Amino acid sequence: AQSVTQPDIHITVSEGASLELRCNYSYGATPYLFWYVQSPGQGLQLLLKYFSGDTLVQGIKGFEAEFKRSQSSFNLRKPSVHWSDAAEYFCAVGRTGGSYIPTFGRGTSLIVHP
Amino acid sequence: DGGITQSPKYLFRKEGQNVTLSCEQNLNHDAMYWYRQDPGQGLRLIYYSQIVNDFQKGDIAEGYSVSREKKESFPLTVTSAQKNPTAFYLCASSLGRNSNQPQHFGDGTRLSIL
Numbered sequence A: 001a002q003s004v005t006q007p008d009i010h011i012t013v014s015e016g017a018s019l020e021l022r023c024n025y026s027y028g029a030t031p032y033l034f035w036y037v038q039s040p041g042q043g044l045q046l047l048l049k050y051f052s053g054d055t056l057v058q059g060i061k062g063f064e065a066e067f068k069r070s071q072s073s074f075n076l077r078k079p080s081v082h083w084s085d086a087a088e089y090f091c092a093v094g095r096t097g098g099s100y101i102p103t104f105g106r107g108t109s110l111i112v113h114p
Numbered sequence B: 001d002g003g004i005t006q007s008p009k010y011l012f013r014k015e016g017q018n019v020t021l022s023c024e025q026n027l028n029h030d031a032m033y034w035y036r037q038d039p040g041q042g043l044r045l046i047y048y049s050q051i052v053n054d055f056q057k058g059d060i061a062e063g064y065s066v067s068r069e070k071k072e073s074f075p076l077t078v079t080s081a082q083k084n085p086t087a088f089y090l091c092a093s094s095l096g097r098n099s100n101q102p103q104h105f106g107d108g109t110r111l112s113i114l
Helices: none
Strands: A002-007 A010-014 A020-021 A023-026 A031-036 A044-050 A056-058 A064-068 A073-078 A087-094 A110-112 B003-007 B010-013 B017-024 B031-037 B042-051 B054-057 B063-066 B074-077 B087-092 B109-113
Touching: A002 A087, A010 A020, A023 A073, A023 A110, A031 A073, A031 B054, A044 A056, A044 A064, A073 A087, A087 B109, B017 B031, B017 B042, B017 B087, B017 B109, B042 B063, B042 B074
Parallel strands: A010 A110, B010 B109
Antiparallel strands: A002 A023, A020 A073, A031 A044, A031 A087, A056 A064, A064 A073, A087 A110, B003 B017, B017 B074, B031 B042, B031 B087, B042 B054, B063 B074, B087 B109
């Protein structure tokens, strides 16, 4: 079975600083990979997804993520963080080739200081 | 606009009472899901349905029940057998069965015990 680890429970950055949120997965083949964002009291919104091809994926709100097979990672990045980016971020991994439910990481809470 | 509607936003349950959380989607999606979210634990799958009149247990189905009589609707009942129901409940849907389909989420229902 696939699994996903988000090593950081909380990340604190200053507004305008760069951001990198870590995601590591465990799966034998190339997985489907997703990043979602959740604002307080709301549902999850898809930021970006990776299925195949170019390993650098662009998403909404200025986010990007890079798939690194050798490191089993799919880290989320943003060059300059805005106060409105403060939220919970979830990485998810899905198995290829079948009707499998994606597995979610436990989330990373982003705190943005002015 | 298409989307997922969860109601109510807040719900209170008395001891020994069953309560039902509503989830409706107008995205014409085949698959629907229920997740439970507790602080620091990410999303845990309760039940999912990949087609009308069919559903499967997820990782934490005990104390919960669902039905899928219509494509648009996937209500979740929290029964009195669920001894710790206080949580944030999220409903999601996806276009198809395969795990390469991103999930669309509702805004959640927060359930508390009176």
